[in-house]
Amino acid sequence: MFEHAMLAKMTPMHNLSVTINQFAHDLIRHLDDVVHSHRQSMRRCVKGLTAMTKELVYSGKTKDVFALENGNYLLKFKDDCTGKDGVFDPGENAVGLTIEGVGDVNLRMSIYFFEKINAAGIKTHYVSANLDDTTMEVLPAKVFGEGLEVICRNKAVGSFYRRYKQYCNEGDDLPSYVETTFKNDELGDPLVTKDGLVDLGVMTAEQYDSLKEMTKQITKIVADDLAEKGLVLYDIKFEFGYDADGNVILIDEIASGNMRVYKDGEYVDPMTLSELFFA
Structure with a gap:
């Protein structure tokens, strides 16, 4: 007790x-x-x-580029977008507006697709990224000429339709039509053909063929993933360069700001696109 x-x-x-x-x-x-x-x-x-x-190497329309001690480069994504009169347009040459947070969504989209493309065995400059400070580390690469843009078009819209509207209707399907333009704001990014690129010494015929095939492969990867979310890719813009061995590699970004996407026949802006894609 x-x-x-x-x-x-x-x-x-x-x-x-x-x-x-x-x-x-x-x-x-x-x-x-x-x-x-x-x-x-x-x-x-x-x-x-x-x-x-680090020393600022280059300040672009949508990103700043810094050199790293390890020989790589750091891309700092901005909230600036290409457009005209305050309206976003991936086909425009000049920065037309600033959208708060668009740098974050462009980086997030780039990380997703770069990792997927690398896994598919397609060469890119992507190394790693840091979403907290909106930066991406990339391998060194040389650009073709003074810069080359590659557009893959699945639909007849934008500048393609404006140039060729007497031969097509707006929104007509295109068989992954690939076109290349020189990066030159003063000249309005003039179109250039394979023969032009080769004859001008910008790239070899083999490099062009590789670039074109890679463009179609990457576009299909992006389009298929968007389709799973009920989204339709109309066109997309890439940049390519080459490494020390002359191999063509995808550079820059794969961002919502560089693609034209529609849902149920309506255009989807970059911020909404990111929300729908990562929902």
């Missing part, structure tokens, strides 16, 4: 001790998590600061 009485008296104190010990244990774990999170944040800040203090 005495032992039971003593046990009954000790139980509340014992429970209190257990509660205090559990609280202390939970507090320590919480503090550890806070410290770990703080360290991770500091690492990201230091990494971003280190990259951003």
Whole structure:
């Protein structure tokens, strides 16, 4: 009886001790998590600061380019978009508007497709990315000439339709039509043919054939994934370069801001496209 009485008296104190010990244990774990999170944040800040203090190599329409000590480059995505009169248009040459957060969604889309394209065995310049500071690390590559854009068209829209509307209706299907343009704002990014590129010494015939085949393969990957979300890819714009061995590689980005996508016959803007795709 005495032992039971003593046990009954000790139980509340014992429970209190257990509660205090559990609280202390939970507090320590919480503090550890806070410290770990703080360290991770500091690492990201230091990494971003280190990259951003590098010499600016180039400031583009939608990205800034920085050199890294390891020989690679860092792309810093902006919230600027190509367009005209405040309306987004991937086919325009000049920055026409700024959309808050579009740099983030363009990087997220680029990460998704670069990783998928790399896994398919198609050469790209993608190394890694950091969504926290909106940057992407890439391999060094040389551009063709002073820069070349490659457009793959599945539908007759945009500048294609404006040029050839006497031969087609707007929205007509196209068999993954590939066209190349020189990057030159003053001249309006003039079209150039395979023969023109080869005769001007911009690339070899073999490089052009590789570029064209890669363009169709990548476009199919993008279009198929969009189709799974009920989205239709009308056209998409890429940039290609070549590595030290002369191999053609996909460079720049694969972003919602570089593609024209429709859903149920209605155009989908870059921000909405990202929301629908990653839903």
